[in-house]
Amino acid sequence: MYVIFFGPPGVGKGTQAAIVAERTGWAHISTGDMLRAHVRDGTDLGHKAKAFMNKGLLVPDDLVIDMFMARLAEIGDRGFVLDGFPRTLAQARALDAALARGGGAIDLAINITAPDSVLVERMMGRAAESGRADDTPEAIRVRIEVQKPSAELLDHYRRAGKLKDVDGRPAVPQVTEAIMAALGVAGVSPQSPR
């Protein structure tokens, strides 16, 4: 199954995607984690992406799409959960086209929601241990302002009947159960190996 997690910065996409990937055996693809690895390794892409990321801005589509497609090609027949991609309509269209070439399509997009006050609290809480260069008050402010999923991006999936909202405010296990229920409704057996 091919699933997207949408949601504003700090809502819990990465936390939930890791849990769902472990339970289902699907690949977890986080473009934020991939970009941070490029910055850490000092690659050409990392140098180009760093300034955008540290300011809390989106990295340009062409850079992110090329990086994502290379990763997608590696995962073979497994399902996946996407965390932080697509972020723009151009990325969504590139994803649709790539999946269509293999006869596939996105099955479900889950939009995790929470008010700004919760997002700020979670990102500030993570700042101390994460060492993320964008977990500063100024970058957090910009990310919340410019990086919420746009209406046109959500509508792209809503119009196809593939978008479900999940309340991101409760504790981690409750949010996981709401997501697994949404996946179950969409045809996945929400079984935990544990």
Ligand code: AP5
């Ligand atoms: P990315 O890494 O995707 O950052 P983000 O969208 O800002 O999201 P975060 O990773 O900050 O939050 P999250 O939703 O994953 O929450 P988390 O689970 O960590 O992107 C970073 C940058 O890369 C972007 O700014 C952009 O520059 C660039 N980029 C990436 N993808 C791109 C793309 N496609 N196009 C262009 N640019 C791109 O949780 C947050 C904290 O809250 C944690 O401490 C967690 O433990 C805690 N928490 C989680 N859930 C709960 C809960 N239910 N209750 C209490 N605490 C919780």
Ligand code: MG
């Ligand atoms: Mg994340």
